[in-house]
Amino acid sequence: MAKLSGLGGRLYSGETSFNIVEKRKRWYSISALFILASIAALVVQGLHLGIEFKGGASYTLNKPAVTVEQARAAVANIGIEGEVIVQKIGTTKVRIQTGAVSPAQSQAIETALTSTFGVSAESIDTQLVGPSWGKEITKKALYGLIAFLLAVMLFLAMAFEPKMAIAAIIAVVHDVFITVGIYALVGFDVTPATVIGFLTILGYSLYDTVVVFDKVRENTKSVAANSKMTYSQAANLAVNQTLVRSANTSIIALLPVGSILFVGAGLLGAGTLKDLSLALFIGLAVGTYSSVFIAPPFLAQLREKEPAMQALAKRVSARGGAPVATEMKAARPSTGSGPRNQPKRKGRK
Amino acid sequence: MSTPTKPVKTTGRPLRALAILAALIVGLLATALIQGATSVRLGLDLRGGTSVTLQPRASNDSNKITSEAIDQAVSIIRQRVNSLGVAESEVTAQGSGTNRQIVISVPGDSGRRVVDLVGQTAELRFRQVLAESSALGGSNASAATPAAGVSPEINAKFAALDCTNPASLQGTGADAPTDVIVACSRTGSSKYILGPAEVLGRQVSKATAGIDQQGASAWYVLLTFNGEGTKAFGNITARVTSLASPQNQVAIVLDGLVVSAPVIREAIPSGNAQITGSFTQVEAQDLANVLKYGALPLAFDRGEVQQVSPTLGADQLHAGLLAGALGLGLVLIFSLLYYRALGLVTVGSLAIAGSILYLLFLVLGKNIGFTLTLAGIAGAIVSIGITADSFIVFFERIRDEAREGRSLRSAVESGWARARRTIIVADMVSILAAVLLYFFAVGGVRGFAFTLGLTTLIDLLVVFIFTKPIVTVIAQMNFFASGHSLSGFSAKSIGKSHPVTALEA
Numbered sequence: 001m002a003k004l005s006g007l008g009g010r011l012y013s014g015e016t017s018f019n020i021v022e023k024r025k026r027w028y029s030i031s032a033l034f035i036l037a038s039i040a041a042l043v044v045q046g047l048h049l050g051i052e053f054k055g056g057a058s059y060t061l062n063k064p065a066v067t068v069e070q071a072r073a074a075v076a077n078i079g080i081e082g083e084v085i086v087q088k089i090g091t092t093k094v095r096i097q098t099g100a101v102s103p104a105q106s107q108a109i110e111t112a113l114t115s116t117f118g119v120s121a122e123s124i125d126t127q128l129v130g131p132s133w134g135k136e137i138t139k140k141a142l143y144g145l146i147a148f149l150l151a152v153m154l155f156l157a158m159a160f161e162p163k164m165a166i167a168a169i170i171a172v173v174h175d176v177f178i179t180v181g182i183y184a185l186v187g188f189d190v191t192p193a194t195v196i197g198f199l200t201i202l203g204y205s206l207y208d209t210v211v212v213f214d215k216v217r218e219n220t221k222s223v224a225a226n227s228k229m230t231y232s233q234a235a236n237l238a239v240n241q242t243l244v245r246s247a248n249t250s251i252i253a254l255l256p257v258g259s260i261l262f263v264g265a266g267l268l269g270a271g272t273l274k275d276l277s278l279a280l281f282i283g284l285a286v287g288t289y290s291s292v293f294i295a296p297p298f299l300a301q302l303r304e305k306e307p308a309m310q311a312l313a314k315r316v317s318a319r320g321g322a323p324v325a326t327e328m329k330a331a332r333p334s335t336g337s338g339p340r341n342q343p344k345r346k347g348r349k
Numbered sequence: 350m351s352t353p354t355k356p357v358k359t360t361g362r363p364l365r366a367l368a369i370l371a372a373l374i375v376g377l378l379a380t381a382l383i384q385g386a387t388s389v390r391l392g393l394d395l396r397g398g399t400s401v402t403l404q405p406r407a408s409n410d411s412n413k414i415t416s417e418a419i420d421q422a423v424s425i426i427r428q429r430v431n432s433l434g435v436a437e438s439e440v441t442a443q444g445s446g447t448n449r450q451i452v453i454s455v456p457g458d459s460g461r462r463v464v465d466l467v468g469q470t471a472e473l474r475f476r477q478v479l480a481e482s483s484a485l486g487g488s489n490a491s492a493a494t495p496a497a498g499v500s501p502e503i504n505a506k507f508a509a510l511d512c513t514n515p516a517s518l519q520g521t522g523a524d525a526p527t528d529v530i531v532a533c534s535r536t537g538s539s540k541y542i543l544g545p546a547e548v549l550g551r552q553v554s555k556a557t558a559g560i561d562q563q564g565a566s567a568w569y570v571l572l573t574f575n576g577e578g579t580k581a582f583g584n585i586t587a588r589v590t591s592l593a594s595p596q597n598q599v600a601i602v603l604d605g606l607v608v609s610a611p612v613i614r615e616a617i618p619s620g621n622a623q624i625t626g627s628f629t630q631v632e633a634q635d636l637a638n639v640l641k642y643g644a645l646p647l648a649f650d651r652g653e654v655q656q657v658s659p660t661l662g663a664d665q666l667h668a669g670l671l672a673g674a675l676g677l678g679l680v681l682i683f684s685l686l687y688y689r690a691l692g693l694v695t696v697g698s699l700a701i702a703g704s705i706l707y708l709l710f711l712v713l714g715k716n717i718g719f720t721l722t723l724a725g726i727a728g729a730i731v732s733i734g735i736t737a738d739s740f741i742v743f744f745e746r747i748r749d750e751a752r753e754g755r756s757l758r759s760a761v762e763s764g765w766a767r768a769r770r771t772i773i774v775a776d777m778v779s780i781l782a783a784v785l786l787y788f789f790a791v792g793g794v795r796g797f798a799f800t801l802g803l804t805t806l807i808d809l810l811v812v813f814i815f816t817k818p819i820v821t822v823i824a825q826m827n828f829f830a831s832g833h834s835l836s837g838f839s840a841k842s843i844g845k846s847h848p849v850t851a852l853e854a
Contacts (some may be wrong), residue, residue, distance in 0.1 A: 145787075251683060
C-alpha cells in the first residue's frame with residue numbers, strides 16, 4: 001500500500017512516467033484484436049438470450065431430491081414445442097425453461113410438477129414472458145442507450161470540450177462492444193439484469209473517463225502558451241497523475257461487485273444478482289482499461305490534428321523535445337517545495 | 350501560522366455544514382417515526398408474490414390506445430384486484446404516454462387468483478346465441494341446427510370446436526364485434542355460435558350480486574345499463590325473446606368465452622335486468638364483477654407473469670444483504686489500509702450515506718410507494734463504489750496539493766476546490782444515466798435506476814456537507830497536520846521528500 005502511495009508521488013511529479021499516450025498504437029492493436037474477436041463471437045455464436053427477451057416460461061422447483069431426469073420426464077407429455085432446458089441450480093433447485101407456452105400449457109406444466117413432486121403451486125417460482133414482450137424491452141433498452149449516449153455527449157461537450165465528448169463515447173462503445181463480445185464468446189445468459197449491468201458500465205466507464213479528462217483539461221489549459229510540452233505529453237502526464245486514483249477506484253468498485261458476484265453465484269446459483277454482477281465485473285475491468293489506454297490517447301490524437309497543436313509540437317521539438325520530467329525540472333529549478341510540474345491553477349474556481 | 354479557529358479560506362464553515370446534516374438526519378428520522386414507517390417496503394422478489402405486466406394491444410376496431418384509456422383500465426383493474434381483498438396489492442402504469450404497461454403486483458401466496466382474474470382483460474360483449482351444443486367436438490356435429498344467416502364455414506368451425514381441449518379455453522381477444530363467431534363457455538361444458546355484438550361492456554353502468562329473500566339462497570345479478578346500453582339491450586331483448594331456444598338467449602362474452610348465456614324472458618326496455626339461475630354466492634359475485642369491471646377500454650396482452658415463492662424471496666433478500674455487507678466491509682478495510690486514519694473519514698461518510706439512504710427508503714416507501722427490489726439493492730451496492738470514489742478523488746487531490754508543498758490545511762481547501770468540480774461532473778453523468786434509465790426502462794431496471802440516482806444524490810450531499818467539513822476539521826488537528834505516520838498524510842505515504850508541516854506556504 002505504502003509502495004503504491006509512493007508510486008503515486010513519483011507519478012505525480014513525473015519522476016516515474018508511463019508513455020501511455022505515445023504508445024497508442026499498441027493499445028489500439030490490443031483493443032482491435034479484442035473487438036475483432038467480439039465480432040467473430042457475435043457472428044458465429046451470437047448472444048445467449050434469456051427467456052425475458054425471446055419469450056418463454058421458467059419454472060423453478062425448490063426440492064432437493066428432484067433430479068434433472070425426473071423433472072424432464074414429468075413435463076415430457078405436455079407437448080411443448082421447441083427445446084426444454086432442465087438444469088440443476090445450486091444443490092436444492094431444478095429449473096425448467098421452455099419456449100413460449102400458452103396459459104393452458106403453463107397450467108398443465110404446473111399441474112404435472114405439483115402432482116409428480118408433491119409441492120404446492122405457490123412454491124414453484126414461475127416466470128412467463130410473452131413473445132412480443134421481449135421485443136418491447138429490447139427496443140426500450142436500445143432507445144435508452146441511444147438517448148443516454150447523446151445526452152452524455154452533449155453534456156461532456158458543454159462541460160469539457162467536444163473532442164473529449166467524442167473520445168469518451170468512443171471509449172464507452174469500445175467497452176460495451178468487448179463486454180458483449182465476451183458474453184457471446186463464453187455463452188453467458190443475457191437477461192434484463194445483464195442489460196442493467198451493461199448500462200451501468202456505461203455510467204462507470206464515463207465516470208472514470210471524466211475524472212481523467214478533468215485532469216487532462218487542467219494540464220493542457222495553458223499548454224500552447226507555455227510551449228514546454230506537446231498536447232500529447234501534457235495529456236500523458238495527466239493520465240499518469242490520475243493512474244493511482246484510477247487503480248484505487250477500480251479496486252473499490254470491484255470489491256462490492258465482486259461480493260455480489262460471489263454471493264449471487266455461490267449462494268443463489270442463478271438470477272438477478274449473478275447476471276448483474278458478472279456483466280459489471282467484466283465491464284468494469286474493460287472500462288478501467290479504456291479510460292486510461294483508449295480515451296486519452298484518442299483525445300490526444302484528435303487534438304494533435306489541430307494546426308495550433310501541430311505548431312506547438314514543432315516548437316517543443318525545436319526546444320529539444322526532451323522527456324517531460326526533465327523538461328519540467330529544468331523549467332522550475334529548485335523552488336524549494338519539490339517539483340511543480342503542472343501549470344498553476346488560475347485564481348478562480 | 351494562523352490560529353486554529355481562523356479558516357484558511359472562506360469555503361470552510363465546517364460546523365454549520367455539520368449542523369445542517371444533523372438537522373437533515375433528525376428531520377428524516379422524525380418524519381419516518383411520525384408516519385409510522387418502521388420498515389422498508391420490500392418488492393415482490395424479496396418477499397414472494399406474483400406480478401403481471403399487461404401490454405396494451407393495438408386493436409383494429411375503434412379502440413385506440415390513448416392515455417385516458419390506459420388510466421381508465423388501471424382504475425378498473427385496481428377495483429378488480431381490490432375486490433379480491435388481498436392486502437397491499439398494487440396496480441400501476443409504468444412508462445409514459447400511450448407507451449405504458451400496467452403492472453399488477455400481489456404479495457404472498459394469493460397471486461394465482463389474481464393472475465386468473467386479471468387474465469380476463471378483454472372487452473365484455475353481449476351477443477345473441479344462434480346455436481348451442483354440448484362441448485364434445487366432431488362427433489355430434491349435426492346436433493345443432495344451423496341458424497339462419499350462419500355460413501357453412503362457421504358451421505364447420507362450430508362442429509370442429511372441441512371445448513374439452515384446454516387450448517380452446519384460453520380465450521382470444523380476436524372476437525371482432527361485427528362477426529358471427531363460435532365460442533366455448535368458460536367452463537368448457539357448452540359451445541355456441543354467436544351473432545355480432547350488440548351491447549358492449551362499457552355500456553353497463555352497474556352490476557351487483559344480490560340474494561332473493563323469498564327463495565332460499567337464490568343468488569342473482571342485477572344489471573343496469575347506461576343510456577346507449579339501455580336502448581341497445583332493449584332492442585336485442587325485444588327481438589330474441591319470442592324466438593325458439595337457443596336463439597332466445599343472450600350470451601355475455603368476455604375475452605372470446607361465454608361467461609353466461611341467460612334466456613331472455615321478456616323485452617327489457619328499462620335498462621335494468623336481473624339474471625337469475627342456480628348461482629352460488631361466489632358465482633353471482635364473480636359474474637357481477639365481470640359485468641362491472643369487465644368493461645376494459647382496451648385489450649391487453651400478458652407481457653410477463655412472475656411468481657416468486659416466499660422462500661426464494663427470503664433467500665434473495667439475505668443474499669442481497671450479505672453481498673452488501675461483504676462489499677461494504679471490503680471497501681472499508683481497503684480504505685483503512687490505504688488511507689490509514691483518513692480512511693476513518695470514508696467509514697464515517699459511508700455510514701452517514703447509508704443512514705440517509707435507509708431513512709429515505711422508509712420515508713419514500715410510505716409517501717410515494719417506493720419498494721426495494723433485488724435490482725435496487727444491487728444499485729445501492731454498486732453505488733458504494735461511486736460514493737467511495739468521490740472520497741478517493743478528494744483525498745488524492747489533497748495529496749497532490751500537499752506534494753506541491755502546501756500545508757495540510759491549505760491543501761485541503763485548494764484540493765477541494767479542484768476535486769469538487771470533478772466530483773460534480775462525474776456524478777452528473779451518473780445521475781444522467783439513472784434518469785434516462787428510469788424513463789426508458791421497464792420493471793427491474795427502473796428500480797435499479799431509482800436507487801442509483803438516489804444514492805448518487807446522497808453521495809453529492811454527503812461529500813459537501815459531511816466529508817469536506819470533517820476533513821477541514823481534522824486538518825487542524827496536530828495528528829494529521831504534522832503528517833503522523835498513521836494519518837494518511839505522512840511524507841512516506843504521499844511520496845514527498847519532507848513531511849507536511851502546519852506552516853503556511
